Amino acid sequence: MSSRPNIVEASKLRKRYGKVEALAGLDLEAPAGAVTAILGPNGAGKTTFIKAVATLLNPDSGTLTVGGGDALAAPQLVRRMIGLAGQNAAVEPALTGRENLVMVARLFGHNRAAAKAAADIVLSDINLIDDADRPVKGYSGGMRRRLDLGASLVGAPQLLLLDEPTTGLDPRTRIELWHTIRALVARGTSVLLTTQYLEEADQLADHVVIIDHGRSIATGTPTELKARAGRAMIEVRVAHASELASVIQLLAPLGTETARVDEPARRIAIPVDDGAARLADAVRMLADSGIQLDDLGVRRPTLDEVFLALTGGPK
């Protein structure tokens, strides 16, 4: 028994589209009152899973419970608990922001007055109140995304399903949306979101599930997962390709694992456990060696590198 009840529990979920197994025996647990991020590359099965939780499709086999209810046998109960913001912002351009929200609020079951009130509150929560009465076709991409998120909130669902909520946004708008999501979670809503960015999972999630080819390949907190790829990466770009080998040899003692080499880019990435301290070491060692460098830095592992570490080979 876990300490917190799970809002979503999937076991051995399978869904096949022709030859493709979009879900290939997926096991997944999302704790209540927390943000769970499903992290995976294109085609991993993220959208398929979100659709199954949202009762839009029936898996071929396996079990799926949402809020303790059977999503496959009693979808109507699940629909009363969830709010979905799909991979595309499903807002109507010809309507105003307010009209969009009132419509969805009515369809959650609010009466006319309650729907208006809910739309009002959410509009100020997502900071669109000043633009509420403009047609959505004049909104920016970021505003549409926020409105789409708002539409999933007007019914005060217990579980928010967000499919790649920040894909296609510029870095700044993405950060703004993270703030919005974080503030919502502070109010106790459970969130299940998908993302292709480790950074995003890191910023938002309490619990991360990495999936690939329809299967869960790792779960844990962002910190735990990154630890498995090295906590940080020291990256060196040498001026001359001929010196790659000597740098690899020189810095090998700093790494927790063998270095990854990108020959054409003359770049080496070394997983380390303490980014700042090892960077200082690297600077000293490289300065002593007299090897000419283009760049030297420390950064977080990318999703690719986490994958490599978890699967032991290129994905």
Added chain:
Amino acid sequence: MTTTATPTAPFVRTHISPRTDGATVTAPESPPSAWATATTYAGRTVRQFIRTPQLLVVSAVTSVMFLLIFRYVFGGAIQTGPVRYVDFLIPALAAVSGLFSGGVVGVAEDADSGLFDRLKSLPVPRAAILLGRSMADTGLIMWGTVVTVVVGFAVGFRVHGGVVGAVAALGLCVLFAAAFSWLGIFLGLSAGSSQAAQGLSFAVFPLIFVSSAYVPVQSMPSWLRPIADNQPVTAMVGAVRAVVLGGDTVTLLGHSTTWFVTRSLIWSVVIMIVFATLSTRRFTKR
């Protein structure tokens, strides 16, 4: 040098304003009724129509274009016996304007955009969404009908069947529009994309041309006549023509008013039941 700084730069606005009034959204007590669902979605769709002038123009223009071409280009060569060609043509166009305009593309767009996914994730009676769509599309079709008839009056069309005939014609047109709206919904749901829907919406044209809509069935080759005579569009245009013309429709059109109206009512109900069932099954399937 690259850094690991967490992106909390000062220029970022947080998009949750601190609430001073403590207002929060509460969950609704019960899911929406079928009627509330249908009217909410219909209301949204009608607003979308009204605010998309191109759509209103496009949905009337095909019908009006055919009207003008047949009235002035082909009309002189078509023999319609004792009935003036313009009085033969306009009731027919009014009856079938649901095959020119309607929601095929709109339905496909709502599927494409992800709106249907959101609607299906809500605790709504799913069939009521399609009912709402049918209500809105019926309205759009009737808009096309009204424009066609107004242009028809301008080019010489007159109602001979009195007020009763006019009201009956209106009633029939609404019923046919509702029936065709379900055909449109089915095509829109089957199209897969809005571009494909555009193409599919032309697939019904043979139904119009192989009917008595533009030319009397008697003028067609003998092998085509049984098809044209027994298909729904012929019954529908015949019914509207009969009530609008009034008088002795057996002499004018070959059958009695009752014959046309009964057939058209049966066809409308059949079309509605068949396509409402198929559409609902497609829409609610998981």
